[in-house]
Structure formats: structure tokens, C-alpha cells
Amino acid sequence: MTDAPPETTIFPMPRAAGHPFDPAPELARRSKEEPISRVRLWDGTTPWLVTAYEDVRAVLADPRVGVDVAEPGFPHTNAVSKARDARMKTLMQMDAPEHTAHRRLLTADFMVKKMEALRPRIQRVVDDLIDDLLAGPNPADLVEALALPVPSLVICELLGVPYADRAFFQRVAGELVMDEGDPARALAAGEELNAYLEALVAAKSADPGEDVLSRLAVEQYGTGAMTLREIATMGQLLLVAGHDTTANMIALGTAALLANPGQLAAVRDGDPALVANAVEELLRYLSITHTEARRVAREDLEIGGRLIRKGEGIVVVKSTANRDPSAFPDPDVLDVRRRVRHHVAFGYGVHQCLGQPLARVELQVVYGTLYRRIPTLALATPPEELEFKQQAVFYGVRELPVTW
Numbered sequence: 001m002t003d004a005p006p007e008t009t010i011f012p013m014p015r016a017a018g019h020p021f022d023p024a025p026e027l028a029r030r031s032k033e034e035p036i037s038r039v040r041l042w043d044g045t046t047p048w049l050v051t052a053y054e055d056v057r058a059v060l061a062d063p064r065v066g067v068d069v070a071e072p073g074f075p076h077t078n079a080v081s082k083a084r085d086a087r088m089k090t091l092m093q094m095d096a097p098e099h100t101a102h103r104r105l106l107t108a109d110f111m112v113k114k115m116e117a118l119r120p121r122i123q124r125v126v127d128d129l130i131d132d133l134l135a136g137p138n139p140a141d142l143v144e145a146l147a148l149p150v151p152s153l154v155i156c157e158l159l160g161v162p163y164a165d166r167a168f169f170q171r172v173a174g175e176l177v178m179d180e181g182d183p184a185r186a187l188a189a190g191e192e193l194n195a196y197l198e199a200l201v202a203a204k205s206a207d208p209g210e211d212v213l214s215r216l217a218v219e220q221y222g223t224g225a226m227t228l229r230e231i232a233t234m235g236q237l238l239l240v241a242g243h244d245t246t247a248n249m250i251a252l253g254t255a256a257l258l259a260n261p262g263q264l265a266a267v268r269d270g271d272p273a274l275v276a277n278a279v280e281e282l283l284r285y286l287s288i289t290h291t292e293a294r295r296v297a298r299e300d301l302e303i304g305g306r307l308i309r310k311g312e313g314i315v316v317v318k319s320t321a322n323r324d325p326s327a328f329p330d331p332d333v334l335d336v337r338r339r340v341r342h343h344v345a346f347g348y349g350v351h352q353c354l355g356q357p358l359a360r361v362e363l364q365v366v367y368g369t370l371y372r373r374i375p376t377l378a379l380a381t382p383p384e385e386l387e388f389k390q391q392a393v394f395y396g397v398r399e400l401p402v403t404w
């Protein structure tokens with residue numbers, strides 16, 4: 001084992017053609033051969049790459065590890081994300097106590113109980129969209145018809161963002177997560193979305209509704225506790241994280257099940273508990289947030305027998321942690337019946353996904369409904385022709401042409 005960093009590494013690392021559901025081969029190799037190693041990023045920084053399950057959890061739970069993007073050693077994905085992080089501070093770029101205070105403002109909105117209460121509404125949304133799909137042309141693109149609209153509609157209703165504006169925010173959100181890989185556009189998109197949300201929050205402070213942004217407009221902006229900009233930034237994180245992630249899980253999860261017909265049959269014929277378990281297994285198996293979690297050491301610390309010094313960056317790899325055989329026997333097998341709740345697809349520690357109760361209900365309703373209502377669902381193109389989002393923050397398929 002050596003500390004010498006290799007040649008420059010690209011993030012996200014591309015997954016292999018023919019193995020689109022597995023972690024990038026280079027990450028898988030490292031997780032087997034040198035679970036903690038150094039990488040050299042685009043800007044010459046040489047953060048640690050942590051790939052094993054126990055080490056990943058240890059880093060993410062350690063209060064000596066932070067997310068201060070201004071630290072010189074912080075591992076930025078690329079120049080765009082660095083520039084964006086410098087301009088926009090969301091929950092994901094805050095350490096305690098600022099993080100604790102901001103996160104507390106939203107905890108109640110995404111509680112399990114509250115999200116469970118949304119289940120009938122989400123079921124109606126999914127049923128209506130499947131009705132439309134079945135009434136429309138065959139084949140159809142499942143991303144357009146179902147995967148994107150379900151989480152978009154739901155997060156819009158929760159936040160109080162008019163769904164009629166979806167063409168606008170889906171475009172800017174796509175540019176923001178560097179789907180199309182144009183740096184200047186990604187930055188401009190962030191500004192455009194912020195301006196839109198600032199105007200929306202200002203309007204809500206005068207005429208509030210029953211939604212999260214109205215509440216923040218009244219309780220935070222109205223009392224001078226937060227600026228319009230701060231609330232818009234919070235809204236931006238929720239809007240982008242709230243629809244793009246789940247949309248990718250719906251389409252990619254369906255692609256993975258179609259490639260594993262036995263597993264698809266188990267989900268289709270399974271009870272709600274099995275469907276819920278299948279959601280967890282697909283989250284583990286696919287690990288879609290493939291720019292990984294980025295951190296910086298605030299003090300010296302030892303992880304997996306290696307000394308990480310104060311100021312050094314850490315890239316925490318969830319895709320390999322979720323395929324670590326010490327935590328998941330036969331990790332490369334998709335098995336919707338395995339015990340899997342301990343996966344790290346939603347992260348771990350204080351930054352663990354705020355929206356996971358919502359994502360879980362959405363995915364349970366979609367997986368529990370789609371294959372039952374359309375038992376003949378099949379890919380309309382050969383699997384090797386599917387196009388995967390290798391460079392986006394959230395991994396997925398660009399289109400999922402299906403027939404029935």
C-alpha cells in the first residue's frame with residue numbers, strides 16, 4: 001500500500017458499459033485492493049478515498065470531520081461545483097451549530113408520520129399517471145411519463161412551487177446538477193432558480209399558503225431571522241434533491257428489475273413489506289448519488305488504521321460501501337428479500353438525507369403499483385442502447401423506453 005497519489009481521477013468515475021448498475025470498476029478495484037487510498041483530483045488536491053462500509057460510516061459519523069468547502073483541502077468534484085459551493089451555502093455545506101439550527105427548521109416537514117399521511121395522495125398521483133401512460137402511445141418513455149412527474153408533483157405541492165412552472169425548474173435543475181456538463185450554464189441556472197424562488201417566497205410572505213415555503217416566508221423572512229436569499233437557497237436544495245434523486249431511482253430501479261425478471265416478479269407479487277424491502281435493496285444496489293460524499297478533516301483522526309491529518313479532504317464512497325461483503329453477503333446480487341436497512345444510500349450521520357421518508361413512500365408506491373398494473377412491462381429497446389447519466393450528480397437513465 002502506498003500514499004503516492006496516482007494520475008488525476010475524474011469524478012464521478014464512469015460505470016462500465018455492460019455493468020451499468022455496478023460501482024465504477026476503478027472504485028470496486030480500490031475497495032478490494034486498498035480500501036483507503038489517495039486520489040489526485042482535477043485541481044491537484046489529493047484527498048483520501050474511503051471505500052469500505054465500516055470506514056464510510058466512521059467518517060460520516062465523526063464530529064471531527066466537516067463540510068467546510070472553503071478549506072483548501074476540500075475535495076471539489078470540478079470547477080463548477082467549486083464555484084457554486086462558494087456562492088451558495090445549503091445544509092450540505094454547513095457544519096454544526098449552523099447546520100443543526102437550519103436543519104431543525106425543516107425536520108418536522110419531512111417526518112415519517114407526515115410523509116405517511118401523504119401516501120394516499122401519492123398513490124392517486126401514481127395511478128393517474130399510469131392511466132395516462134396506458135391511454136397514450138405504446139412504446140413510451142417511462143422517465144417522462146412517470147419517473148419525473150411523480151416526485152416533481154409531490155415536492156411542488158409540499159414546497160408550494162407551482163407545478164405549472166415545471167418545464168422551467170426541471171430545465172434549470174438539470175443544468176444545475178451538470179447533467180449536460182456545461183459549467184457556465186450550471187452557474188447561470190443556479191442564479192436563475194434562486195431569483196425565481198426569491199420572488200416566490202416574497203409573494204408568499206404577503207399571501208401565505210399551507211406549504212413549506214410559505215411557512216418559512218412568514219416565520220423566518222417575516223421576522224427578519226432569514227433573508228429571501230437564504231430561504232431561496234434552502235428551497236433550491238429541496239426542489240433539486242427532492243425530485244431528481246427519486247426520479248432517477250424510479251427509472252433506474254425499473255431498469256434493474258427488468259434486467260432481473262425473477263426479482264421483478266417477487267416485487268410484483270409481494271406484499272407491502274416485501275415492496276418496502278425491495279426499495280431498500282434497490283437503493284443499496286444502485287447507490288445513485290455518484291459524486292459521493294465529500295468531507296474535510298477538522299482534526300487529525302485515524303480511519304481504518306490510516307492517519308488522516310487536519311485539513312485533508314476525504315471522498316466517502318457509498319457505492320462501494322453498499323457492496324462491501326462484510327456488511328452485505330453476496331453484495332453484487334440484487335436480492336429484494338435480503339435484510340438491508342443498514343445501507344448508506346441516504347448517507348449517514350448528521351447530513352443523512354432529510355427527505356428519505358418522502359423518497360421511501362414515493363418509491364414504495366411506484367414499485368408497488370407499476371408492475372402490478374402493467375405486468376407485461378418490458379424494455380422497448382435493447383438494454384445496451386440505454387443511455388446512462390455518467391456525469392450527472394445523480395446517476396440514472398436519460399430515457400427508459402418501455403412497452404407493454
Ligand code: HEM
Pocket residue numbers: 091092093103110237238241242243245246249288289292293294344345346347348350351352353354355356358359
Ligand atoms: C431516492 C432518493 C434520494 C437519495 C438516494 C438521496 C440521497 C441523499 C444523500 C446520500 C444525502 C447525504 C449527502 C452527504 O452526506 O453529503 C442526502 C442529503 C439530503 N437530501 Fe436526499 N436523497 C434522496 C431524496 C431526497 C428527497 C426526496 C429530498 C427532499 C426533500 C431530499 C433532501 C435532502 C437534503 C435536504 C439533504 C441534505 C441534508 C443535510 O445536509 O443535512 N433527498 N440525500
